Amino acid sequence: MKTQMMAAVLYGKEHLQVEPVAVPKIERGDILVRVRVALTCGTDVKVFRRGYHARMIVPPAVFGHELAGDIIAIGEGVTQFSVGQRVVAANSAPCNSCFFCQRGLENLCEDLLFNNGAYAEYIRIPARIVERNTYAIQPDVSYQDAALVEPLACVLRGLEETGIHAGDTIAIIGLGPIGLMFVRLAKLYGARVIAIGRRKTQLDRAHAAGADELISTEQVPRPAEVVRRLTGGRGSDAAIEAVGNPETWHWAVDMVRRGGTVNFFGGCPNQSRVSLDTSLLHYSEITCKASFHHTPFYIRKALDIICNRDIRARDFVNREEPLANLLEVMRHLMSHNGHLKTAIFP
Numbered sequence: 001m002k003t004q005m006m007a008a009v010l011y012g013k014e015h016l017q018v019e020p021v022a023v024p025k026i027e028r029g030d031i032l033v034r035v036r037v038a039l040t041c042g043t044d045v046k047v048f049r050r051g052y053h054a055r056m057i058v059p060p061a062v063f064g065h066e067l068a069g070d071i072i073a074i075g076e077g078v079t080q081f082s083v084g085q086r087v088v089a090a091n092s093a094p095c096n097s098c099f100f101c102q103r104g105l106e107n108l109c110e111d112l113l114f115n116n117g118a119y120a121e122y123i124r125i126p127a128r129i130v131e132r133n134t135y136a137i138q139p140d141v142s143y144q145d146a147a148l149v150e151p152l153a154c155v156l157r158g159l160e161e162t163g164i165h166a167g168d169t170i171a172i173i174g175l176g177p178i179g180l181m182f183v184r185l186a187k188l189y190g191a192r193v194i195a196i197g198r199r200k201t202q203l204d205r206a207h208a209a210g211a212d213e214l215i216s217t218e219q220v221p222r223p224a225e226v227v228r229r230l231t232g233g234r235g236s237d238a239a240i241e242a243v244g245n246p247e248t249w250h251w252a253v254d255m256v257r258r259g260g261t262v263n264f265f266g267g268c269p270n271q272s273r274v275s276l277d278t279s280l281l282h283y284s285e286i287t288c289k290a291s292f293h294h295t296p297f298y299i300r301k302a303l304d305i306i307c308n309r310d311i312r313a314r315d316f317v318n319r320e321e322p323l324a325n326l327l328e329v330m331r332h333l334m335s336h337n338g339h340l341k342t343a344i345f346p
């Protein structure tokens with residue numbers, strides 16, 4: 001067993017290095033996974049750009065959180081997994097005992113345990129995540145497909161919280177990997193999808209993912225008006241904001257029908273504020289929701305969707321790179337909007 005491995009260490013703002021570090025030691029209940037693939041994620045790019053994430057990571061630290069791989073060692077007391085198994089592990093696990101966990105809001109757990117370090121040859125999966133949020137991968141499911149489980153679980157939960165039904169019209173603002181997953185899932189749920197994005201490549205991808213109508217914000221400065229026109233003047237039943245920008249939060253509120261639901265899915269920069277039209281919210285009975293993160297229930301449900309082949313990595317991952325190129329990949333993702341995910345092979 002090696003004692004050193006290559007791993008990406010985040011040192012701060014736009015500063016990371018792929019360098020030799022010690023292979024993590026595992027303790028009781030932990031497992032050690034040989035990472036077969038790690039996927040880049042918008043959150044990682046954000047962390048790279050800002051140099052930290054208040055809840056998830058404080059540098060210097062190994063990072064990356066979407067991964068699948070093989071178990072190469074198990075800690076004492078691990079009975080549900082064995083060496084050699086292919087697994088996918090979520091990036092967090094709840095405590096199961098706090099106020100929020102007891103109410104089924106494990107995503108808001110007061111002691112949510114986060115795990116980072118997917119951009120490395122090996123990652124330690126701590127006991128709590130092994131116990132509550134790690135799953136064996138079926139032999140016919142690829143590592144890349146399996147590694148999508150974390151973002152998919154967030155999106156799936158967001159969609160179900162929004163409460164859409166077959167036949168509903170849903171507007172999706174923002175067509176990055178997350179927005180595209182919303183398009184794909186909303187189609188699976190039988191909704192009519194209006195996809196709203198800036199770049200032609202994004203709109204093309206949304207179309208390929210099944211979107212029924214496309215609105216280019218490069219051509220249309222006020223997409224809410226177009227959404228109304230496409231819905232008999234009413235507005236969409238639901239709108240999902242998957243950008244993380246106060247302006248697009250406003251758009252979302254402006255495009256839903258009376259009694260409709262808005263989901264502010266995209267987190268805005270710290271200290272952002274929005275001012276909303278109170279009479280619109282009140283007299284039109286608009287429900288405003290926001291969805292953050294995932295729960296073990298949705299991780300399992302997302303994995304089922306992946307096992308059914310309803311969501312495939314090839315629709316969301318368009319580049320493959322060795323770990324050594326991670327810095328360049330992060331810089332590229334930071335400077336090019338409209339990118340998809342990159343599969344990193346450590």
Ligand SMILES: [Zn+2]
Pocket residue numbers: 041042043065066150151
């Ligand atoms: Zn992610």
Ligand SMILES: [Zn+2]
Pocket residue numbers: 094095096097098099100101106108109110111112
């Ligand atoms: Zn808890």
